[in-house]
Amino acid sequence: MGAVPSTPRWSGARPQDTAEYLIATFVGEKSFPISSDFWQKLLELPLNLQWPSHRVRQACELFVRNNYNTRNLAKIFIHLAWCLQECISTSGAPSVVYGKALNALYISSIFLKYLIENAKTDKIEELHLFLDEAEPTPTDVTQGLTIQDFLVHAVLRFIGSIDVSPNTYVLHLELLNFMLIAMSTQLLSGPSPGLKDVNPFIDAAMAQESSLVISVVCRLLVNYITHPPFNTASYSIFSEGSQPGVLQKVSSAAANIVLLPFNYLVSSSGEGSKGPLADCSLHVLLILIHYRKCVLGDEFITDKSDGTAASDSNLKLTMCFSDNPYCKVVENTMDVEFDRLDTEGNAHNGPVLRLPFASLFDTLGVCLADEAAVLLLYSLLQGNSDFLEYVLVRTDLDTLLMPILEALYNAPKRSSNQIYMLLIILLMLSQDSSFNASIHKLILPSVPWYKERLLHQTSLGSLMVIILIRTVQYNLSKLRDVYLHTTCLATLANMAPHVHRLSSYASQRLVSLFDMLSRKYTKLAEIRDNNMHLAKGNSVDESGLSDDTSTEMHIYTDFLRLVLEILNAILTYALPRNPEVVYAIMHRQEVFQPFKSHPRFTELLENIYTVLDFFNSRMDAQRVDGEWSVEKVLQVIIVNCRSWRGEGMKMFTQLRFTYEQESHPEEFFIPYVWQLILSRGALSFNPGAINLFPADSPPERQNDYGMFPNGQVNGELERAVFLDA
Template identity: 65%
Template sequence: PPPFRPKSPRSRPFKTFASSRLHLAISPSPNPRPRQTLGALSDPMGAAPSTPRLGEAGAASPGAAEQMFAALVGDRAYPISSEFWRQLLELPLTQQWPRDRVLQACHAFAQNNYHTKHLAKILIHLVWCLQECTSASSVTSSVYRKAINAAYISSIFLKFIIENAKADNWQELCLDIDKDEKGLEIFPSDQSVEYFLMKGVLNYIGSVDVSPESCYLHHELLNLMLVLMSTQLCSGPSPEPKDVHPFIDAAMLQDSSIVASVVQKLLLNFVRRPQIPSNGSHPVFSDDGGPGVLQRVGSAAANFVLLPYYTFNYFVSASAEGTTSQLADNSLLVLLILIYYRKCISMNESIPTDGVYMSDSNTNVKDAPAFHENPYCKALNNAKDIQFDHADVEGNAQNGPVVSLSFASLFDALGTCLKDESSVLLLYSLVHGNCDFQEYVLVRTDLDTLLMPILEMLYNASRKTSNQIYMLLIILLILSQDSTFNASVHKLVLPSVPWYQERLMHQTSLGSLMVVVLIRTIKYNLSKLRDVYLHTNCLAILANMGPHAHKLSAYASQRLVSLFDMLSRKYAKLAELKNDKALKVTPDQMEADIISDDTSTELHIYTDFLRIVLEIINAILTYALPRNPEVC
């Protein structure tokens, strides 16, 4: 029989990121002692000079640091060419603020930003710092410090404004700036601030390798990217043409060369898992090892909780499962957000013949919402193995830049890190969208590298959501369409399966383990989730594997027969219940009809389940009986 194939992935979208709007929660300072208030927050100018200064030789006294930040959040607008910005970004930020003052500063900044436009100005200065870091042959620590400070300060106030925005068009950001202002002569007249920002940030991420000197800046830029793209959390679950997301929309308009370089660099970060030096210095930490002002702000107002499993931490730690890398994790999150962004085409736009795809292949084209093509998703789908160029063999060379990396390294990295849903989603994206990577996976002889973590997660299905289980099953369903894959998994023998607790499994084949885990998932789904779609996917995988079964273990054979027995008894019970209700006379005929319809629907579902299980057993008996004596 022809293999079962998965439905369109967009016909049943699964949530990967938190969809609820998160609000800022800052507790009062735990220190009850009276302290000096930052007077400039209530009176931003106070008795301070018209232009805050660092003092002699640029020394940063505690009073000067507070004065600079008071001026930043105050109601006086500093021109973009003012010396104030250089002094602010070069400031060693070691001053400690309590949390309530951080919140007070955020409120003051958001209120005064309407006329000061300080947010737009500091974002422009960030891009100028990044351009200096990119163009200079040797970058000094002071240049890195300015860029890091600009990225960090921007992310703090951006996150606060985004979380507390009252309008969906993000007017509170106040990114419109007078381009005739002195100092903006080099600013591109045809670009908006958000486009200029995203081009600068993405260009740096895609063109500069992570090194011990640049790792902190990469870390801050990835954090900033998460904040910039978090405007999606304030929209509904389904994209609408009227939705406005200024920063990620600007990212979608970047040149193909920038897009390809960013996708490649983010993938390489995930594969190489660069570490932040534990003995390195960072401007947001004070010299005595205590948290500086930005670290305190980070713990209070800029704690990036956009994703449920994301924790803000500068240092890495080693675990029993391997070494974690915050840069690798953040790179993966940014990549996933970029490739899964969908921009609807409004009714007023003319729909182009190319660069558009529909949300559901099973829906009428006239009724299906149309989306602009996502260049990052396209770049990932067209990624090539650096060790084997298909263009020379098949003549399918791509126009424009192409993402090239080692599929072997990517395969190994996925096998090592396939513990959370972000890594699973990346594997799904590659297997479903990138034909070259799918072919590479199918010809690998060590399929247990990927399959064992997947099967372990399915084994612990009670700890997963139905959407996570669905994603894992779709990966297996795509792979099981290939006959070579089905033959390989039955020939690969596992010495032991330590995480399987119901029974000791020694010298069992990977195919037998797949059968056992899939049947276990089916039984869990019938008792708990009762999701017909998940159930059908499990049976479809087994049906694809059936004709290629080889030396199926006694335990796997017994579980397969017990599944048929369980479904048969359930079917017989439903059939008997339906017959009893048909003969029973009830005064409430409408209620009886509803109950009868529900029973008929469930009976029909179990009829389909039994049919598929019978096809699986029949395929084994017909095509593979000599190789599977335990089934008899």
């Protein structure tokens, strides 16, 4: 029992016929015990079988019908885990079992992907990840582990313990591709994680011991940092004697049942791409760290309905998220060259991952044109205080900032989500005063990608001001997203007190920003007045006509006030160091006149006019031969900046904006991660089966925004900018 009837022998039989027979048997009705030699023949056979796509689909459809009785998916998963265990015991050295593991991976990937894409129920019951009751279960699977736990443990153990080398590269890559397929069950669920979501493989990954989780995160990040090259010439496994290779590269990935690698022929090119293994490692890491499993948790509530001092504690079940060990590892990762114990006298509880932050910093700087790299940088800055601190003390901040600013400069070519992520990163960095000071000390010889104007010997801080204002202008004309405006202006407000020698062009753009917003405000006021006039003339209720316009006017009033606060912060805390700002305000002083009597702006404009009066009087006192030139005016301003004492200036509480995640960030990030993966071609998926986000339109964040006073912090008014889901 267990033999394969009529199986062609190796001698005298064509491998093509043998492969055809074994694959047909695998998807057919007959069930073979897990100990049958059928499995060895299936996995040891050189699989260079090429089938048209319609035959692959037919095989998958037949497999789905028969898997309930045969449980062949569960059985090949067990054999895959055994092969990986054996590979680990031989330290990944080339061997027959290495080829068996790859064959098991290819077959598993194809049929698992089809089953997930075509699942008829939310519970994906078609997987049948358990053996028939009549069949004895292998002893090493019965140790309290489900088949998916057993398999995922073996996959992650290989990834975490076996180094990437020319001999192991393909298996590493295919295991990561398999994990992408296995975790794609998330695509079947809605955007908000719920108790009924079924993600058996990613849940199994979450259940692994901490030491394995650390080793996996380490391997994924090291793969991303080092981007090991793929060189087929170094693989002895591709050919062996006169026999066909265990793997055969084919011309069309879509038309073959076995291909090398499963996604290798799918283009992973694009800006910031570091090669298939590095890209796939990043994708798997992003899925793992942003995953959230919804569970029922205990919450104690106090019942005082009887009005007595005594109280009864009742247990109430509430929905919550279980801990994500991969997210915790990333948040606690430390620099390999720095030990916080030396400075704070304590250390993290338990083992922590140590990585070379310098290499990670440099890698991200090179790859930020890639949206996935931007999301990784965001995740590190948001969750890992050590990495944030490391970035802030770097003296070469242009390594990160220049690609960020260039991406914002090319905003029309970027997705709105990428623009949001980049702006939030800038906002997080601007919360640190040392960052705001240091960016003005770093001088850029040139900015070749900035086409509108030649920027020569411009500070990084001035360039950042220019790009943020340009982003506001782009948003005003194209996206019209209030949240984007808010984030840009909040970052500028954080930078304002620390501005040092802002360039003439950046200073002009800052005043022009107020002018641009004021013209928009004035236009809205005219529309509102016209609507009210028309409503009165036609005896129509005017409130409904003006509501939308009034709401928009209120928003622009906030923006105008914020720009005035930015100018005030520069004039109050940094005027002597910024003569170009004074010149720009004097040159365009007429733009402030219409708002002198506006109740929201009066106090702020009083300071601006105090500065104007001071420097205008100094100008009037100067005798100049001929007409005033820019150079002469600027020279008078520079001379009088030295005698400026700020007399008559009203001191306002310094603004400080902070970024805070919404209470349910997973509703944005989980769909976003998968949208990135699918858009990069790392995984194809049936659009009709996707419930995580509308398949015809990628998930975009909403246009809501929040800018709320958050109490006094060190004498400064702190506001929080929230990213809504």
